[in-house]
Amino acid sequence: MDIRIAPSILSADFCNLERDLQAIANADLVHVDVMDHHFVPNLTLGEPIVKRICEVSPLPVDVHLMIEDPDRWAPEFARCGADSVTFHMGATHAPVRLARQLRDMGVKACFAVRPAEPVEPIFDILDEFDMVLIMTVEPGFGGQKFLANQMAKTRRLRDEITRRGLDVHIQVDGGVSRSTAAIVAEAGADTLVAGSAVYGADDIAAEIDLIRNNAAAAYRN
Numbered sequence: 001m002d003i004r005i006a007p008s009i010l011s012a013d014f015c016n017l018e019r020d021l022q023a024i025a026n027a028d029l030v031h032v033d034v035m036d037h038h039f040v041p042n043l044t045l046g047e048p049i050v051k052r053i054c055e056v057s058p059l060p061v062d063v064h065l066m067i068e069d070p071d072r073w074a075p076e077f078a079r080c081g082a083d084s085v086t087f088h089m090g091a092t093h094a095p096v097r098l099a100r101q102l103r104d105m106g107v108k109a110c111f112a113v114r115p116a117e118p119v120e121p122i123f124d125i126l127d128e129f130d131m132v133l134i135m136t137v138e139p140g141f142g143g144q145k146f147l148a149n150q151m152a153k154t155r156r157l158r159d160e161i162t163r164r165g166l167d168v169h170i171q172v173d174g175g176v177s178r179s180t181a182a183i184v185a186e187a188g189a190d191t192l193v194a195g196s197a198v199y200g201a202d203d204i205a206a207e208i209d210l211i212r213n214n215a216a217a218a219y220r221n
């Protein structure tokens with residue numbers, strides 16, 4: 001699988017968002033973190049802003065919902081023009097029904113697990129999803145330290161996907177940088193979210209290339 005880099009705009013300048021979206025045009029996806037002050041202790045942005053991001057972004061938009069009741073709200077974000085919508089295991093009541101609803105709308109369906117959540121419960125419904133997101137920090141904030149203890153889980157998931165010949169991406173999110181890119185790719189992740197590492201760099205485009213190259217050299221399926 002090709003390595004994909006998804007910069008998180010959580011670390012962008014929200015007053016210069018269009019500039020900061022253009023700055024990552026050599027990445028593969030733009031990662032948009034939606035938080036509701038309930039599922040996580042932080043509040044970011046809602047549908048009107050996601051819709052405008054979808055309209056101006058040079059890249060497909062990957063929406064990461066850290067909200068309660070995604071069964072109710074995820075389709076609204078899909079309607080904004082997202083390429084993929086991710087919802088959390090700990091928030092949904094009917095993941096298969098929601099995944100099918102998103103896919104029927106032409107949007108990729110993704111399932112996320114927090115650090116203390118096991119990945120095995122997803123195995124029986126893996127074919128309903130386009131991507132699984134392994135959180136490598138507790139969700140809620142950018143700039144946290146990468147949790148290397150999530151790599152065994154990532155490897156178990158990649159082995160299961162490979163064994164069954166499925167076409168499912170593995171995304172990692174949290175603390176990903178030029179120095180952790182190889183670790184996550186070696187564990188089998190192919191889609192790397194990076195917020196502070198990308199937007200904190202002096203040369204944003206060069207940093208994206210460096211993270212991608214470091215991951216590509218280490219990727220193991």
Ligand SMILES: O=C(CO)[C@@H](O)[C@H](O)COP(=O)(O)O
Nearest residue numbers: 010139140142143175195196
């Ligand atoms: O979903 C989240 C945080 O909950 C992320 O997408 C962060 O925005 C990643 O930021 P860095 O750890 O890369 O700074």
Ligand SMILES: [Fe+2]
Nearest residue numbers: 033064173193
């Ligand atoms: Fe995220």
